Amino acid sequence: MPNKFKYTLANCNKNSIMKTMGCLSEMISDELKASIKADTLALRFMACESYVDVHPKTVDVLPFNETVIDSLEVFGTFFRGNLNVNELEYDYLKGICFTVANKLKSDGVVKVSGSKLLALLCSAMGYKSHQAFKSVAEKSQVQPEFKTYRFDDMGQDFYEFVTLDGLIVDCQPHQASVWCGMRGSLMPLSDQFIINFGKYNKPVEFNTLGYFDQSTTMNYSAEVDDTPIEYQKGFLSFLAGDAAPVRDVVSADFAMGYNVAKWNTNQDPAFLELFKAE
Known part of the structure; x- marks a missing residue:
């Protein structure tokens, strides 16, 4: 099974986040002919989850370091397992992709639709399509930890x-x-x-x-x-x-x-x- 997000973006370790965001930034560059760095892209996703307070004017200069990631990983443990996998692993990511897409366009970085960003994100996580990701998410079971x-x-x-x-x-x-x-x-x-x-x-x-x-x-x-x-x-x-x-x-x-x-x-x-x- 592909290395997929567990419950929230924050619940992945930092290497998983950056690997996925690296793939996503490459796909955006290839398909949209527009460049956005993986760390900047990751911060925009995280800011939408309210784990970090990032203003559009400062997001490109905010250091993507241990301090930011440590807080995110702790939030991941606080949230783990209390919502439906279906809600958090598909509907949740779908909603956040539309939010991020709007921010990217309003910031003048990349013009991309929410549905396109969701499709690219699912591909970056190793799925053939967003439908394939949704199918796996619906079949997943939350295992208590x-x-x-x-x-x-x-x-x-x-x-x-x-x-x-x-x-x-x-x-x-x-x-x-x-x-x-x-x-x-x-x-x-x-x-x-x-x-x-x-x-x-x-x-x-x-x-x-x-x-x-x-x-x-x-x-x-x-x-x-x-x-x-x-x-x-x-x-x-x-x-x-x-x-x-x-x-x-x-x-x-x-x-x-x-x-x-x-x-x-x-x-x-x-x-x-x-x-x-x-």
Whole structure:
């Protein structure tokens, strides 16, 4: 399967973004006889997602560096998995292509229609056509992603977070009621954990423009590890509506995962709403 965007442009690593934008800029040059650099093109896409605030007059001189990309990758983890794949991987990209096309024309850079830009973008991602991309997107299934973060022991009364698609769902051994429901992730290429203070928010309720006002880094360094498979199975079993497991039949990790999901639901019914199909 081609290397395609996952959920949002920001959720790709920077090499994937630049590789795709490099192909797209070459296609624009070949087909439209107009030149636009890959980094400038990438920034225009990102600006349309409100991850960076870029004025048309400064976009060509804004450095495409680690600072910009790091913020984008963190946003990708905050948004991951809470919307339909179909919506985000086709309809979403289609809409953003039309927005970018209008900006390119209004900035006097490239005159290209939204449909043409979408077709070129799909080709840049390795698909024969936008219809082929849509077909794959519609068949795709969102796979939930669990991660376990362990913090350095600095005398605090918690040392571990478990996240599901960036949502903190477990905190051990204490303070679960304080941290669960927030969103967080390690900063790319860093041991610093950054956290957003909203509780059980859907992506549409997560204010990207106010991101730095609503977020902070934890005071403890962290490392990421795999979450036990049985824990994941138990958690997803609750989300699927399965009956409570019999402790003597299932593993301790399975029972723990199931009970953690149940605890989050008791904390805030909005928790279950995050995982319902749109």
